[in-house]
Amino acid sequence: MGGDATDLLVMGRVSGVFGIRGWVKVWSNSDPRENLLEYPVWQLRLTGGWRPVRVLEGKVHGKALVVRLEGCEDREAARALIDADIAIRREELPLLPQGEYYWGELEGLRVETLEGRALGVVDHLIETGANDVLVVRGERERLIPYLPGDVVREVDLEQGTLRVDWDPEF
Numbered sequence: 001m002g003g004d005a006t007d008l009l010v011m012g013r014v015s016g017v018f019g020i021r022g023w024v025k026v027w028s029n030s031d032p033r034e035n036l037l038e039y040p041v042w043q044l045r046l047t048g049g050w051r052p053v054r055v056l057e058g059k060v061h062g063k064a065l066v067v068r069l070e071g072c073e074d075r076e077a078a079r080a081l082i083d084a085d086i087a088i089r090r091e092e093l094p095l096l097p098q099g100e101y102y103w104g105e106l107e108g109l110r111v112e113t114l115e116g117r118a119l120g121v122v123d124h125l126i127e128t129g130a131n132d133v134l135v136v137r138g139e140r141e142r143l144i145p146y147l148p149g150d151v152v153r154e155v156d157l158e159q160g161t162l163r164v165d166w167d168p169e170f
Helices: 033-038 075-079
Strands: 008-018 023-028 041-046 049-061 064-069 085-089 110-113 118-127 132-137 141-145 152-156 161-164
Touching: 008 041, 008 064, 008 075, 023 033, 033 049, 033 064, 118 141
Parallel strands: 110 161
Antiparallel strands: 008 023, 008 085, 023 064, 041 049, 041 085, 049 064, 110 118, 118 132, 132 141, 152 161
C-alpha cells in the first residue's frame, strides 16, 4: 500500500542508474547517508503517486548509495526511476530530540525575518563542511546558514514557518 504525503518524509532521491542489472544511484539526506538502507521498504514518488518498493541490497558508493530494488531488473527499469523521491513512513523514523528536525520537515517551510518580511520557501538544504545551508527561493534565491539559535530563531512545523535573523539584502 502506498502512503500519502502527510505520513511520509522525503529522505532521498533516485539520482541515476548504476550498471546494467537494474541498480540505481541514490542521493540520501540521512546522516550518515547509509542510514537510509536500514529501512526495508521505501516509498517512491512516481507518476500516479507513491508506491512501496522493497530494498533488496545496497551500499555506499562515493557520496551516494547504490541500491537494488525489488522489481527493478535492468537498466531501462532503473532509468524509469530517476528523479523519484524516496520517502519513509514517519512512524518508522526515530524521534529526534527537541529542536532537531529532518531535512524533509524543513523543506517547504515559509521563511521570514524576525521583522516578518517574507524571504521565500525552503527549497532544499545543502550539506557543507561547516554547517547545513537552507536554499530559500522567493523573489530570488538565498543561501542561509542553518544555525539554530543564531540565524534560525524559530521553526514552527504546525504553522509552516521558519523565522530567521537575516538581512533580506543578503
